[in-house]
Amino acid sequence: MKKKEVKKQDTQKQLYQKISAISLFTALFLFFFDTVYGTIQRGGLIVSKSAMGYIDLFNQSTFEGLYYLDILTMIIYILIWVGFMGYIFTQDALKKEHFLLAFLLSFGVISFVANSKVFAIYDLYQQFLVAEVVLRNNYVVAIESLVAVTEHLSLGTLVPSLLASLSLFFVVFEVFKSKLLKPYLAYAGLIGFGLWVLYTPIFVLFPASYGVLSNLFLLVRLCIMAFLMAIGLKLYEQAKS
Known part of the structure; x- marks a missing residue:
């Protein structure tokens, strides 16, 4: 019976x-x-804004593109949550710290998803379309109001965004301590997710900074992608062995 139970586990x-x-x-x-x-x-949104291209700033294709990108971000967080939870609960030596880590990770990601501004932003865009028709001679006022409300909504997502990025970083730090990956891959994860935590309040509070920091943020994303590939391959190898 014990052999069957072990095999099942x-x-x-x-x-x-x-x-x-x-x-x-x-x-x-x-x-x-x-x-x-x-x-x-x-980048196109920031260029349009800096060039005072108010009419093109929130055209339908650009706005819907950003809306779908926000949804995509939610999906990415959920997928990483599933992957990291799998890592936590498939380790040979589970400790109390692992359960605390799992709780923090779940709380952080759920808070982020629950407080996402995507649906509020889309509803706001519908209101803008009405305002655009009514205020044909006052585009600037209509769009500046929209931008102000959008930034206010972004401010409301600061705490859940920080919770989510911090919880992901703590899991990466646990992977680093476990020495599961090669040092350079583990360090890539620490650098990528660590800077992600630092950038979160900057991007939420100052959306226009994305254009200034885009090149450096690209490096952060490359580090994160390298780590995700490494941990995914390691888990797959463990499953096959």
Whole structure:
């Protein structure tokens, strides 16, 4: 009976590891897409704003692109959550700290998703379309009001965004301590997710800073993608062995 139970537990563990690996690989792919497409969309938005191109600032295609990117960010966070939870609960020596880490990770990601501004922003955009028709001779006032409310909504997501990024960093730090990955890959994760924590309040409070820090943020994203690929491969190897 004990052998059967052990075999069943091993099978379940391998299943969780495979699910985690698939989630992390999917997150990696979506993160890459977000890096390429998102840079174009957000960069275009910043250029339009700096050039005082108010009419084009919130045209339908640009606005919907940003709306879908926000949804994509939510999906990426959820996929990374699944992958990291799989890592936590498939380790050979579970400790109380791991359960605390799992709780923090879940609380952080759920808070981020629950407080996402995507639906409020989309509703705001519908209001803008009405205002655009009514205020045909006053585009600037209409759009400046929209930008002000958008920034206020962003401010409301600061705490949950910080919670989510911090909880992800703590999991990465646990992976670093476990020496599961090669040192350079573990350090890439620490650098990527560590700077992600630092950048979160900057991007939330000062959205225009994205254009200034975009090149450095690209390096952060590359570090994160390298880490996601490494931990995903490691979990998949563990599941196969």
